[in-house]
Amino acid sequence: MVIAQAKPIAKNISPESEASDGKVRVTLEEYRAIAETSEERYEYCNGEIIAMTGGSSAHSCIAVDITTFLNIAVRKTNFQIYNGDLRIWVPAFNHGTYADVLVINGEPEFNGDRTDEILNPLLIVEVLSPSTEGYDRGDKFRKYRSIPSFCEYLLVSQSEPYVEQYYQLDRQNNNQNNRDRWQLEICDRLDQAIHLQSLNLELPMSEIYRRIKF
Numbered sequence: 001m002v003i004a005q006a007k008p009i010a011k012n013i014s015p016e017s018e019a020s021d022g023k024v025r026v027t028l029e030e031y032r033a034i035a036e037t038s039e040e041r042y043e044y045c046n047g048e049i050i051a052m053t054g055g056s057s058a059h060s061c062i063a064v065d066i067t068t069f070l071n072i073a074v075r076k077t078n079f080q081i082y083n084g085d086l087r088i089w090v091p092a093f094n095h096g097t098y099a100d101v102l103v104i105n106g107e108p109e110f111n112g113d114r115t116d117e118i119l120n121p122l123l124i125v126e127v128l129s130p131s132t133e134g135y136d137r138g139d140k141f142r143k144y145r146s147i148p149s150f151c152e153y154l155l156v157s158q159s160e161p162y163v164e165q166y167y168q169l170d171r172q173n174n175n176q177n178n179r180d181r182w183q184l185e186i187c188d189r190l191d192q193a194i195h196l197q198s199l200n201l202e203l204p205m206s207e208i209y210r211r212i213k214f
Helices: 028-037 057-073 133-137 139-144
Strands: 041-045 048-052 079-082 087-090 095-098 101-105 123-127 152-156 163-168 182-187 193-196 201-204
Touching: 028 041, 057 079, 057 101, 057 123, 057 201, 087 139, 095 139, 133 139, 163 193, 182 193
Parallel strands: 123 152
Antiparallel strands: 041 048, 041 095, 079 101, 087 095, 101 123, 152 163, 163 182, 193 201
């Protein structure tokens, strides 16, 4: 997912929103007004907003094909698949963000009376871009891990057949000391398949990269 610091639409923010350091800071209410009316998408991070720019053709193809495959594969289960339009809310960090693909188990849990901010992602997929790779692996993953329902994470390269899979160990154990124990698995061949622990499902690498020519 590609992000870049940028100013929001001026009519939706107060004149005091731009701080002396040049960053744009808004209230949560102002951010939600921007998100509802702007053609661009923005992350919200504890009062600061970050504009999200468009991705590449490969990025889009990969995200769509993962979404399509998973949606068909789980259609007779309680799992639900969402694309990048639904905002993930991370209460511990007062942070609203977007993933390329997310899966929930059962009914969605929304943030208060919002229907555009979800609280209970199970599996999150991010298609890596050069500008966000460090963020997706680092600070964003750290924030995601504070969500109690979140237990599996895929980082998908768009430049080569390469997927990093992180899944939570001792998921059934509610001991808080075990919540941050994660296993890393790597798939780097088109003839491999990723066993999604949270869905008990095989995701073939060939489906992820079905339309990509390397």
